[in-house]
Amino acid sequence: MIHREFKVTVTEPIREVSGREVQPVRYNIGQEISLRQDEWDQLKRGEIVERATMEGFIRFDKYHFANGVRVIEIEIRESELKLGNTKGRKL
Numbered sequence: 001m002i003h004r005e006f007k008v009t010v011t012e013p014i015r016e017v018s019g020r021e022v023q024p025v026r027y028n029i030g031q032e033i034s035l036r037q038d039e040w041d042q043l044k045r046g047e048i049v050e051r052a053t054m055e056g057f058i059r060f061d062k063y064h065f066a067n068g069v070r071v072i073e074i075e076i077r078e079s080e081l082k083l084g085n086t087k088g089r090k091l
Helices: 037-044
Strands: 002-009 014-017 025-027 032-035 049-052 057-060 070-075
Touching: 002 037, 032 037, 037 049
Parallel strands: none
Antiparallel strands: 002 032, 002 070, 014 025, 014 057, 049 057
C-alpha cells in the first residue's frame, strides 16, 4: 500500500471560524501544510475543504495555495517473520 501526503504552501491566509466576531489566522502566508489524499482530490475538483479545529473549523480551496505541490509517498508493506522457535523452552 502506498500512503501519499501532499505538501502545499499557503499564499492566502486561512482563518479559523469559531462563531466569534474575530476570526484569527490559523495558517499564514508561506507556511506549509499537509493534505490527505481525500483533501487533495477535493481541491483538484475545485471544492472547498473543511477541517475541524479545537475552537471551530477552517475552510480553504485551491486558491489559498501555491500551484506547486510536493508529494511524499511512503510504501507500507506487511510481512511475517519467524523466530526459529520450533520447540517450547525448558526452564
